[in-house]
Amino acid sequence: MRFLISTAFVMTMAPPALAQDRSAGEDAVVLEDVVVTADRMGSFGADLVQVGTFRNARVVDVPLTINVVPNELLRAQAASGLFDALRNTAGVSRAQLNGSAYDNVAIRGILVENRTSYRLNGVLPTVNLIDLPIENKDRVEVLKGVGALYYGYAPPSGIVNMVTKRPTRDLTEVTASVSEHGAAYAAADVSRRITDRFGLRVNGAAGLLETGVARVDGQRFMAAAAADWQISDAITARVDVEHVNKDITETAAIQLPSASGGRIVLPPIADPRANLGGKNLRYAASATDVLGRVDVRLSRQVALTVEAGQAVTMRDRDFSQLESADFRPGANYGNGTLRVFRTRDQKYRNRILRAEVAGAFATGPIIHNIIAGINSTWRFQNGRNGTALTVAQNYFDPRDVQVAAPTVFTTAPITVRDRGAYVTDRAVLGPVELMVGARYSDYRSRAVSTVGIASGFERDRWTPSIAAVVKPVRNISLYATYLEGLEEGGTAPIAAANSVQVLEPAVSRQYEAGVKAEALAGVTLQVAGFRIIRPFAFLDPSDNVFKLAGRSRYQGIEGSLTGEVTRHLSIYASGQYLDARVRNATPVALIGKRPENTPEWTGSLYAEYRVPALPGLAIGGGGYYVGDRAANALNQAFVDGYTTYSASLRYTAPVGGKPLTFQINADNLTDERYWSAAGNTLLGVGLPRQVKVTTRIAL
Numbered sequence: 001m002r003f004l005i006s007t008a009f010v011m012t013m014a015p016p017a018l019a020q021d022r023s024a025g026e027d028a029v030v031l032e033d034v035v036v037t038a039d040r041m042g043s044f045g046a047d048l049v050q051v052g053t054f055r056n057a058r059v060v061d062v063p064l065t066i067n068v069v070p071n072e073l074l075r076a077q078a079a080s081g082l083f084d085a086l087r088n089t090a091g092v093s094r095a096q097l098n099g100s101a102y103d104n105v106a107i108r109g110i111l112v113e114n115r116t117s118y119r120l121n122g123v124l125p126t127v128n129l130i131d132l133p134i135e136n137k138d139r140v141e142v143l144k145g146v147g148a149l150y151y152g153y154a155p156p157s158g159i160v161n162m163v164t165k166r167p168t169r170d171l172t173e174v175t176a177s178v179s180e181h182g183a184a185y186a187a188a189d190v191s192r193r194i195t196d197r198f199g200l201r202v203n204g205a206a207g208l209l210e211t212g213v214a215r216v217d218g219q220r221f222m223a224a225a226a227a228d229w230q231i232s233d234a235i236t237a238r239v240d241v242e243h244v245n246k247d248i249t250e251t252a253a254i255q256l257p258s259a260s261g262g263r264i265v266l267p268p269i270a271d272p273r274a275n276l277g278g279k280n281l282r283y284a285a286s287a288t289d290v291l292g293r294v295d296v297r298l299s300r301q302v303a304l305t306v307e308a309g310q311a312v313t314m315r316d317r318d319f320s321q322l323e324s325a326d327f328r329p330g331a332n333y334g335n336g337t338l339r340v341f342r343t344r345d346q347k348y349r350n351r352i353l354r355a356e357v358a359g360a361f362a363t364g365p366i367i368h369n370i371i372a373g374i375n376s377t378w379r380f381q382n383g384r385n386g387t388a389l390t391v392a393q394n395y396f397d398p399r400d401v402q403v404a405a406p407t408v409f410t411t412a413p414i415t416v417r418d419r420g421a422y423v424t425d426r427a428v429l430g431p432v433e434l435m436v437g438a439r440y441s442d443y444r445s446r447a448v449s450t451v452g453i454a455s456g457f458e459r460d461r462w463t464p465s466i467a468a469v470v471k472p473v474r475n476i477s478l479y480a481t482y483l484e485g486l487e488e489g490g491t492a493p494i495a496a497a498n499s500v501q502v503l504e505p506a507v508s509r510q511y512e513a514g515v516k517a518e519a520l521a522g523v524t525l526q527v528a529g530f531r532i533i534r535p536f537a538f539l540d541p542s543d544n545v546f547k548l549a550g551r552s553r554y555q556g557i558e559g560s561l562t563g564e565v566t567r568h569l570s571i572y573a574s575g576q577y578l579d580a581r582v583r584n585a586t587p588v589a590l591i592g593k594r595p596e597n598t599p600e601w602t603g604s605l606y607a608e609y610r611v612p613a614l615p616g617l618a619i620g621g622g623g624y625y626v627g628d629r630a631a632n633a634l635n636q637a638f639v640d641g642y643t644t645y646s647a648s649l650r651y652t653a654p655v656g657g658k659p660l661t662f663q664i665n666a667d668n669l670t671d672e673r674y675w676s677a678a679g680n681t682l683l684g685v686g687l688p689r690q691v692k693v694t695t696r697i698a699l
Helices: 002-006 071-076 082-086
Strands: 018-021 028-031 066-070 092-094 105-107 118-120 137-144 158-164 171-179 184-193 198-209 218-230 235-249 253-255 282-297 302-323 335-363 366-386 389-394 409-411 414-429 432-448 454-473 476-487 506-520 523-540 545-564 569-585 601-610 617-626 642-655 658-667 675-679 682-685 690-698
Touching (some): 028 335, 066 071, 066 545, 071 137, 071 569, 071 601, 082 137, 082 158, 092 675, 506 545, 523 569
Parallel strands (some): 118 158, 253 302
Antiparallel strands (some): 018 028, 066 137, 092 105, 137 158, 253 682, 282 302, 335 366, 366 409, 366 414, 414 432, 432 454, 476 506, 506 523, 523 545, 545 569, 569 601, 601 617, 617 642, 642 658, 658 690
């Protein structure tokens, strides 16, 4: 009852577009429809965003840091996974794993929650435990920081939003690629206008996977469909369905050595082509996401949106980690133990239902843009966890190990219900905009540990948000924002003594101020300073228990420059300085330490030059830098920073009146050896160089 009463009062932040309609003979505020599929076609830049309540807002008008990775950049880089897109944005690093099976990603040093923070079309919480398909995506958006106002419980790392391609003109496009390691891939993109009011777009892809790592192979398949139906002039409907399946050898992670005298001596970086596990230690997963949306124009000033969807991910996993390796010279040099954790029939299911009303009206000279909505999310996960088994392995001369099947399995089901209601008002008076919003959240979770101990949490709380934007001219925004968010304390990793236990929810707070500008026609500049205070959780090496230890503070400066600098030069650049520290904690030895896997400096740059003298030829390249990171919460060791380089050459020419593109891309061009990930007492080794040849033709 309390929840239902609250829905009448609660609010969020940021509006659909609004406009003055003078056709009626007087100024009347109306909601303006914006078609984001027309946003800067063939560009490295973007004008509009589609994440959260900022949907259809201009990038320069959003009072938070947001990076949009458009389809043209993904094509230029021959991106094959979500991390290929995210690496272009500042503050992004891998965490815990090296990405051979899927990617754990941290933004601003904070882990992006795999079950809540990856969204399809700004709404459906997909499960990032498989390479989420990007073949059917028009763009990837990263909303940095607290997103709980719209999305409920989520860490303040940010929201990763994947926007699907919509049915547009008739199109048939076929893509094929091969890599130097023997990977092969083919994809098709078909769009048709069935009638004037109904369109359908279908994407499909299949490939053989080879990463350049010994005894690793696999396959991947995806299929997706997007349908748009204009039922009447006032009602439109959209449906998205996507399915992806992946089966690959998962290479082993490396456990941190034990500390001696308060310090940890890291092992030499393992050969990136070596497989410390076994070929038959597999990662087999599939995901099916379904999302429907109906928009109803109730009047010229009011619109209703209703959305519902489900995301289901299934996986069997043989996760392994090499531990207790001996790095002292002698007969046992490199000998260690490979510990294997087997999970079977693991299921993750997210469901969401959302209804939202947007309205625009004026009170005197002030234009108001109101959004009010309610949403409910249900999450469930469970699986059979096998008893860990061990086998001997050598760090420098690994063999194809065979590990017996476990005979004992345990389950650890988790259920979560997160309901919310929100409302926001963006009041516009000349060059000044004030946004005020609040959310009411009603959160309930229940978890059962692998040893049968039940735990649960119930929280209901209001969280406010406020932002002020000053626009001295249309293309420049100065802003300041304060937000509060709610997040789960974290989930214990599978190797912890309290495996998969969900920690207590907590409040995070964010302050941000910045400037955004369209520096040139087609170029967007963003610079912001931010400060985040959030709960701090870590895996305590003294008892191997994942626990809340206190609070940590993240503050820094971030900037980006994206778009077309000249007619022939496109650029996508970003950088971030981050000062992160634990502010209070138990044990006190953690105070003042840098949170694990948190780089002070990150940066990325990718540019493409279209040669005027040779129409159709484009030369591209760039670099990605991640600074040194603490290997554990006690800062007993730091992994070195690294820079990887990419290069590309693509040529497009008409063949039979249709464009044919031939391109070559190289990632990790210098074959750098580096620690790609740290955290939860694990280390990941970066993958070796990959050269890929791609052809694409529109039929």
